[in-house]
Amino acid sequence: MTVGTVALAVALIFVVLTYFYSDDQRSKREATNELGAYHVQYEHLSPKQQEEIVNNPKIQKHYLSYNSKNVKSGLFEKLNINMAIGYMEGINAGLIQLREGRAPVTDDEMVLDKWVIEEMGFPSKLGEVIPLDLQIKSTGKTEYITKSFKLVGIVDDIAVRKAARAGLMFISKTLSQRYSPDPDIVIFALLNSDFNATSTAHKIGEGAKLQEDQIQINERYSGAYEQNPVSILKAAIIVFVILISAAMVIYNIFNIYLSEQIRLFGMMKAIGMTPKQLRSMILTEGLIISLAGSSMGLLLGGGGSTAFIPFLGNMASGNSALYVELSPYIACAVFVMGLILVMLSVYMPARKVGSLTEIAAIRYNPAGPLGKRSLDTKSKLKNSISGFSLVSAQLIRYRKRTWVTVISITLTGFIFVVTGSIFSSMNIDNMAGSMVPGDYKLSAANLDSDEQLDLLNDKVMQQVKTMPGVTTVLTEMYDVLIYNKQDANLHLKDLASMKNPDIRTDIYAYDDALMTSTLKRLGKDDSMLTELRSGDNLIAVAEDGGYQVGDKIRLAKFGEGQKERVFTIVGVLPNYVTYKGNSSDGGVLIAHQDLFKRLDLDQRIKQVSVQVNEGQQGEVERNLKGIATADRRITFTSFQETYQEFNGMKKVLQLAANSLTSALLIISIFNLINSNLTSMYARKREISLVEAIGMSRSQLTMQLGSEGFIVILFSLLITFSLGIPAGYFGVGMFKQSASYVQYQLPMAAMLTLVCAYCTVQVVTTFYMQWRLSKESLMERIRFSE
Amino acid sequence: MILQGKKLCKYYGTGESQVKAIHDVDFAVAKGEFISIVGQSGAGKSTLMHIIGGLDAPTSGEVIINGTSIYTMPMSPLAVFRRRQIGFVFQAFNLVPSLNVWENIILPIGLDGKKAEVSYIEDILNTLGIYEKRTSLPTVLSGGQQQRVAIARALAARPAIVLADEPTGNLDSRSSNNVLDLLRLSVEKYNQTLIVVTHNDEVAKLADRTVRVVDGSIAAEVEQ
Secondary structure, three states, X not given: OHHHHHHHHXXXXXXXXXXXXXHHHHHHHHHHHHHOOOOEEEOOOOHHHHHHHHOOOOEEEEEEEEEOOOEEEHHHHHOOOEXXXXXXXXXXXXXXXXXXXXXXXXXXXXXXXXXXXXXXXXXXXXXXXXXXXEEEEEOOEEEEEEEEEEEEEEEOOOHHHHHOOEEEEEEOHHHHHHHOOOOEEEEEEEEOOOEOHHHHHHHHHHHOOOOHHHEEEOHHXXXXXXXXXXXXXXXXXXXXXXXXXXXXXXXXXXXHHHHHHHHHHHHHHHOOOOHHHHHHHHHHHHXXXXXXXXXXXXXXXXXXXXHHHXXXXXXXXXXXXXXXXXXXXXXXXXXXXXHHHHHHHHHHHHHHHHHOOHHHHHOOOOOOOOOHHHOEOOOOOOOOOOHHHHXXXXXXXXXXXHHHHHHHHHHHHHHHHHHHHHHHHEOHHHHHHHHOOOOEEEEEOOOOOOOOOOOOOHHHHHHHHOOOOEEEEEEEEEEEEEEOHHHHHHHOOOHHHOOOOOOEEEEEEEOXXXXXXXXXXXXXXXXXXXXXXXXXXXXXXXXXXXXXXXXXXXXXXOOOXXXXXXXXXXXXXXXXXXXXXXXOOOOEEEEEHHHHHHHOOOOOEEEEEEEEOHHHHHHHHHXXXXXXXXXXXXXXXEOHHHHHHHHHXXXXXXXXHHHHHHHHHHHHHHHHHHHHHHHHHHOHHHHHHHHHOOOOHHHHHHHHHHHHHHHHHHXXXXXXXXXXXXXXXXXXXXXXXXXXXXXXXXXXXXXXXXHHHHHHHHHHHHHHHHXXXXXXXXXXXXXXX | OOEEEEEEEEEEOOHHHOEEXXXXXXXXXXXXXXXXXXXXXXXXXXXXXXXXXXXXXXXXXXXXXXXXXXXXXXXXXXXXXXXXXXXXXXXXXXXXXXXXXXXXXXXXXXXXXXXXXXXXXXXXXXXXXXXXHOOEOHHXXXXXXXXXXXXXXXXXXXOOEEEEEOOOOOOOHHHHHHHHHHHHHHHHHOOOEEEEEEOOHHHHHOOOEEEEEEOOEEEEEEEO
């Protein structure tokens, strides 16, 4: 049993560490595949800044990108696609994940997004020649040309970009330089070391006199690769908790193992064995057990990892798949940890045995000595003793053992609750649900010049509303307001780099249904809807810090001599919630459609989203596509892919969360089982003699069960009292790097913990009863006599 | 007869390695009687006591206490029967280390869901000379004191029968005499039946009747 327990503990450490290692490798693979292998991108660089960054010795690799902002295509505008056109290095090196093909080399080659090619009406096939009408603005002139490009590479679709209609078009370096002699330069840099990469990347940028907003950290890559004191500390805490849990399990089992033999050791001392010989005998025995246990544990852990991790891997797909990655370093470290843990666990009982006198050892009671403070009880003597008195006497007078059990269970439970808080707060559903208001949408092309054109007019809207299967119709209007410069200074960044004399602000108007769902994201009720309908109130779309609720801003309608009006910000939504793609310099604001009516803003519907009955999606999709086909200025978008992408992301996150929490739960359960069984074996004789003087089976069940339940209750109280605030704090820290995180009380984790502990307690109580019933009362009373 | 043992057998193992700890023993005890069971070490006297005390079921045979065949009872009712009808004094004291002296003594009463008669328990404690130790934990008591606590516990629930297995086995001669006197005094005072297992002839002589066990069978019964 002792060797088995050591083997199980070592196997558990091995499986958990192998899981972390495999997950880390998966995360790194995924990060590299999704956004490319670079730590930071430096934007809008001057030639001097570019030179300084390129020559910085802390940069291992760099890729240049020229963004030709002065080049536009009428076709893309007609299709309502915001294209980023330019040159980029490192495509062939995997900086951009190509579905197929390579980077453009000659002036007539290009790389495009798959979905863009399809919307343009071409097959997404390499070698396809696509003609484009280009407008090239340069030194105040606009040149119109038509040029054919050969498709040499196709970029994999990213659903979020697709939903925001933000496309990529890469052209050759020479063509980019010819079209844009003064391009917007971006450098993607891979640093020499992952250690403190974010801080190093900032220092490099600051050294080249870059503003904060010119330095964009690749959070995906840095998140996966970066090592810093905080990440090392986090990993160390997790390893420490696992080790402590395993150490407690091993210590418990050795303590009881040696306690059972103390009388034998006393006898050996009595016949002449010196304390040193006794200690060395016990330590040698411990060493043999640890070698056997650690070896078995490694085999068991290797087998467990091979079975467990690919099973988890099968639940994900593609780049997110989790493969078992066995590391010889982990195997060696775990083996050594097993030896150290056992030797430490043996050392303390060995010292205790060595220091006991011969007679004390021979008379030793394996139920454990009581502390000095417990030798006399001053409590008032009662004329009855209940089952609870027995339980409380047991727990209070053996408080040292009770505390070890409580701490051991609390430690793992604490980590479980904190991890549960973080994972339950990663509200991916919210993220996908907010960015994607419905199942499909129709958008009108942004043709500002034609004020008479109303693409999504009443007739089209009626058609959409009456489509069988459509359950909800959500509409958006759009207009532009001019920001007061003084106010803009308070709320907007980069004002200096704005070239337009007026600061244009995009303002979207939502109908009741869309506004209600947006308010839900803000945690507001319907009274806010009334405020937005009737007052000059707006919701700002911005990252933290730009706006505060209650801010007053002055905006004017577009056009000469328009009077400014004061609006109140009643809510601030992060960008991810209502992702609008590229916006004007003045950012994005959201109003109710009633405000548009009152201010006489553009009341044409610019976008309509629909929610559809699950069984009728195909039919609605066909009908909506029919509307878009009839008028190419109307764009049809399906959110099914976006949902799928979010679902994939959610699945991977849930997988990681479930695996980690499962591992922690298994450790907690293992601890509880160990504590219960250790306690029972240590008190086998004592339990039996109470049975001999008349304790019935049901009373014994109550006694064993109650002891366990009190320990569980106490442990859970401490776990929740400390774990919930720690989880809240942990979520707060995590929120700094993931804005979509919203704190949620980890109810599921807490309930799981309560249910798991209670189930384990019930099962172990009956198991202990069963084990006891296998021997007669007298056999048990003679135990260790 | 308050207690009868009929054709009691207790065998361990099978075939050639079978050990007959108790073999074909018939045994009867009248109410209020003080019986000593004697025999050499390994003769089977403790096994016999455990069987008649309801702690160890015989391989065959029957134990009847107050008209009830105790081994026909399920485990829980047997435990209840034990705590109401039988008081045990074990050789190794067998006190619950986490309970103090008082709690150890009233434990069988508490297990029965009843309240102890405080004056009665105090009387026992005074008789046994351990009243001052009533709040102490067993670990701080001497062997003699622990044995007295065990005797007090055996008497506390006013059982019909008190079974004592080598009650003086771990005690010096002075303490042994004290404990026996007290035990005898107590059972006389409270009109109980006492069965003492011992290998000490001096102890055996104090009994009304001595039963000698040899190789698992009753070899002789001597009335004092």
